[in-house]
Amino acid sequence: xVITKDLSRLGRNYLKTxxxxxxxxxxxxxxxxxxxxxxxxxxxxxxxxxLRNWFNExxxxxxxxxxxxxxxxxxxxxxxxxxxxPYGYLIDPDNRNHLIPDPETAHVVKQIFxxxxxxxxxxxxxxxxxxxxxxxxxxxxxxxxGSNRHPRPQLNAWYNWPDKTxxxxxxxxxxxxxxxxxKTYKVSYKSKKTKKNPEEKRYxxxxxxxxxxxxxxxxLAQKRIATRQRPTKVDEIDLFSGLLFCGDCGYKMYAVxxxxxxxRKHAYTCGNYRNRARxxxxxxxxxxxxxxxxxxxxxxxxxxxxxxxxxxxxFIETAxxxxxxxxxxxxxxxxxxxxxxxxxxxxxxxxxxxxxxxNALGKLSDEQFAFLTxxxxxxxxxxxxxxxxxxxxxxxxTERSADVKRFVALVR
Numbered sequence: 392x393v394i395t396k397d398l399s400r401l402g403r404n405y406l407k408t409x410x411x412x413x414x415x416x417x418x419x420x421x422x423x424x425x426x427x428x429x430x431x432x433x434x435x436x437x438x439x440x441x442l443r444n445w446f447n448e449x450x451x452x453x454x455x456x457x458x459x460x461x462x463x464x465x466x467x468x469x470x471x472x473x474x475x476x477p478y479g480y481l482i483d484p485d486n487r488n489h490l491i492p493d494p495e496t497a498h499v500v501k502q503i504f505x506x507x508x509x510x511x512x513x514x515x516x517x518x519x520x521x522x523x524x525x526x527x528x529x530x531x532x533x534x535x536x537g538s539n540r541h542p543r544p545q546l547n548a549w550y551n552w553p554d555k556t557x558x559x560x561x562x563x564x565x566x567x568x569x570x571x572x573x574k575t576y577k578v579s580y581k582s583k584k585t586k587k588n589p590e591e592k593r594y595x596x597x598x599x600x601x602x603x604x605x606x607x608x609x610x611l612a613q614k615r616i617a618t619r620q621r622p623t624k625v626d627e628i629d630l631f632s633g634l635l636f637c638g639d640c641g642y643k644m645y646a647v648x649x650x651x652x653x654x655r656k657h658a659y660t661c662g663n664y665r666n667r668a669r670x671x672x673x674x675x676x677x678x679x680x681x682x683x684x685x686x687x688x689x690x691x692x693x694x695x696x697x698x699x700x701x702x703x704x705x706f707i708e709t710a711x712x713x714x715x716x717x718x719x720x721x722x723x724x725x726x727x728x729x730x731x732x733x734x735x736x737x738x739x740x741x742x743x744x745x746x747x748x749x750n751a752l753g754k755l756s757d758e759q760f761a762f763l764t765x766x767x768x769x770x771x772x773x774x775x776x777x778x779x780x781x782x783x784x785x786x787x788x789t790e791r792s793a794d795v796k797r798f799v800a801l802v803r
Contacts, residue, residue, distance in 0.1 A: 397427040398443050403451040404581055405444035412440060459577075466572035467772060469596040477565045478528050479603055490565070490600040499525055500603050503560055508611045513554055521550040528556055561612050564595075568602030571595055597779040631684065637661040640674045647678070657681040729781040736774050739767055 393416070395401050401423075402408040416423050416432060423432045430440055462472045470488045479500035483489040499520070506516050526534070530549045564571055572594045575585040618633030635644035644659040660678040699706045743764065750760040 392422040392424065394424045394426065396425070398425045398430060398440070399447040399450075401425065403447045405441070405448040408444045408447075409441055412437075463573075466594050467769075469570050469572060469594065469599065471570075472572065475532070477563055478531075478560060479566065480600070490570075492601055492603060496531070497603055500560060500566060503557060504566075504604050504608050504612055507557075507561060507615065508608055513557060516557060517552050517554075520552050524550050525552075526550065527552055558616065561616060564609075565600075566602060566604040567606060567609055568600055569595065569597050570599040595776045595780060597783070631659070631681075635659055635684075637674060639677075642674065644679075646681070659684065725781050725785055729778065729785065732774050732778050732781065736771065736778065739771050739774070742767060 393401075398408065401411065412423055412432065415421075424430065428440075428443055430437055430443075465472050471482075474482075474487075476482045476490055476493075479493055479497045480490040481493045483491050502519070503516055506519065507513075526549055560566075573588055574593055575587055578584045578586060629646045632646070633643075636642065637644055640661065642662045645662050647658050647660050658678045658680045661674045746755065746760060746763055749755040750757065755763070
């Protein structure tokens, strides 16, 4: 016999509770009693039980909607819904929506970025973390709070950091001092499964706390992640991994190692041709040997560096001009969009001022004022986020000339 206080204690999913009461319990000769609802499967008068189950689920659905609305409102304001701070930060004890650097782990985040940007492989970063006995995110959180939300490693693996954790750290914009909310959403109130929201549905609030990483370092990390390199069977990262593309079809080219260890037998072949069994759009069987490619690249580098040494100023001007042409079209569109957004923001500010004056003079009631401004308020928040994003994109584009100067400095 199974006894509960009422039907809702058995469950609020009317399909599953119905299956238990109508199918599972009778099959196993289990008697079910819900005391407050007067349900007893030993009797025949349980016609209203499905209706009660439906009302119980309706209550759960309604509560879920209210909770989701509250969380959505908090996310739109930039308030933290998740009670955990990103690794490297702590929640400010005076303001739970503000982050402060964690004196114990902030330097670890900086070191991970520094090693990755200078070209260290993921296994080298993991070795550094293990050699310095840096606890994993899950183990550190468990020791501090007792929380098991993040997977806790085995006893002998407290310092073994997974690749996924490191890539999560390397891609978090929070380390630039920004707040991003609305990253995930629940599939259904009936399920605990969450999915990631696309970038356009997230809320971005710039410069809300102290950054741990500068923009340049973060961008370099993202560029390297975009061309993630896969180790070979002998655990080596190929020199040109992620950088070669077929001149005919545009597919990535992959390294092919010949028999033995002689580099002259290593080559690169088109991925489209290599996948011909699964791809109707075939490419030819062309390839290039690694030794030949290295000679070509080295000769080209020597030619460029020689030219830079003899004509430094001319090279800087030419490189900047080419870079400017490449980004000018996008930059022009971004500036137009930024001007349009700023003009609209000015219009909304004037409109808000006028509505406020009318409300203060009694021309508009408080209810009318709240109704008229609610829609404009949401538009202002969207514009504020977009203006911040566009300003950042324009700043990044205009700073690309610094890359040319760094190259010239290396040549010297």
